[in-house]
Amino acid sequence: MATSTTQQSAKKKVPLFPLLSLLCFTSIFILLSQFRNTSSTSNTVHTFQIHHSSCDYSQGTWIHDPTITPTYDNTCKEIFKGWNCISANKSNALQLPTWRWKPNHCDLPRFDPVKFLRTHTHTSIGFVGDSLNRNMFVSLFCSLKSVSDGQVKKWRPAGADRGFTFLNYNLTIAYHRTNLLARYGRWSASDNRGALETLGFKEGYRVDVDVPESTWAQAPSFHDILIFNTGHWWWAPSKFDPVKSPMLFFKKGQPLIPPLHPDQGLDIVLKLMIQYVEDKARPGAVKFFRTQSPRHFEGGDWDQDGSCQRDWPLSAEQVEELFSVKNNGTNVEARLVNEHLFKALKGSGFVILDITHMSEFRADAHPASTGGKKHDDCMHWCLPGLTDTWNDLFIEHLNSINGRS
Template sequence: MDLINSWRWVPKDCELPKIDPERFLELMRNRNIGLVGDSLNENFLVSFLCILRVADGSAKKWKRKGAWRGAYFPKFNVTVSYHRAVLLAKYEWQPKQPTMNNGQKGIYRVDVDIPAEDWANITDYYDVLIFNTGHCWSGLTRWGYDKFPKETPLVFYRAGQPILPPLGLFDGFKVVLESMVSYIEREIPRKTLKFWRLQSPRHFYGGDWNQNGSCLLNEPLKEHELDLWFDPSNNGVNKEARKINHMIEETLQGTDIQLLDLTHLSEFRADAHPAIWLGKKDAVAIWGQDCMHWCLPGVPDTWVDIFSGLMHNSL
């Protein structure tokens, strides 16, 4: 694990100071920070909480309705928490109906115009919000089709009715993205600082997560290797991050949602996922190698440093 943390991102032509937990919490005094999205935002949160805790020994676990996990720092009256909403939009399992005669076992109904209940009630609570989505269901990668195969597909609804003709995963993602951004712009107060974290890259090699893909690398990638791994024109296993980022950037144009671009710096770190450090037995367990999430301490700590810098410039 020491090897992971022997590397540190250094931007060109500027300094990236490490977060000062006490100074950051003082800056955020009497404010609340919420992260909304999938498990990569949870990965971000866990790093964040571990770093901040050293500034307040009386920190407590915190959970309100809809929050997956979080912490309260009473010394500063600051809350930092995570709301799990992997699609951002509301979705639910609907078992097979008599009218389904196409081999489907049921569907996941996605209401593109309704936010997931886990975060729909927080629009007035947080002073800072960080959103993300894309890892779990993008039609731009096999991951989406494997998680929601044709036997149990996503079916998209608007205003309570199925969207016709039916949307594929690619178009469904775009519609949900546009709808949720519109909701955020409409329902969350203008005074709230809003960020959208761009994609965290995966590092599967030789196949995807369920195709014996692995990431047993023990050092970062070189600059000249990045396009080979991530450029969509190469049609590689990990191409989805840049494709999704392009869609997100287009959708956010003209909004007051700021981009939190952590993709490029993370692309180098093929060595920093749990797979290689869990040991051979666990690394190839039933769910395959984890080349998506990050070890802690590790890459998300740098995300926290960058976010801290943005907050000091924004408040």
């Protein structure tokens, strides 16, 4: 009887096997599905962070740290004379490299030039822009040259104004000078009574919005890493007088009528040049666009006896007073230019290198009256100095991209 009962019990338990197996299989399937979904989400965030770092490096504080030593000194021959504030005996020149930018919610490490040389072999880096990008280019070159254990060959690849190759590493860095990105040159009225002549224009500057300047036109197909900038020359009435020598914009060889204001021309040039770079860039190239470098003229513009004689960074309140768009002061161009840059770069493949706000504090870091000009140079930066921090930021972004791609 007991045997019969046991057999009946066994018969009742057997159907549980497939049921348990089915439950286990279903649970495993659900867990795997959730893992795959989580993994997919993680990858999406991972790709997004390549272009938008989880840390906002633009917001922070300058900390004075006298223990900091620059990676190079004033003997670097590539430093333009007007930027060599140590040799020019600027009173605070030796203090400039002892300021460290501390973002609010993370750290910005100083880049290691030895490591950079070793990890960027067979690489070409191109700076494309005005003299402020040259300021940044010289900072990077001097840092690398100070630790290079081999020959450095000077050459100008792909139309560059300046260029060097570190032969032991096959690393090239070059600077391509361009003020507007687009090609431009003098224009004078002719006898054919064209559209501009009919409107009364007699002379000015022709800006071909769809044609890159020849100095950098080949750069996207040559360099593996590109850093662009433009801005100062678009707000330069001393160069492009709106009455005597205005910017006159052309597209496909024909003048754009009605004539555009410079800020409208900037929008078109940015759109077309960004597209040009993305079409011509090498596969896998990393493309940066640096935001506007602020000027620090106080008491008037450069031609109105404006000066920058401070020897200490500005406070947050002083920064807003000097740069707020609402105040429309002498140095308002920085934030105005950035409005155009952010709009044009939205949705592009460029990484934004935002150096503007951190630089707004540094009214102390310009050559000022030691720059060798008839007026204070409150636009360019002393070397060693602020643009070393720009390169820290550039290389931190670059490392982040290389580590996550």
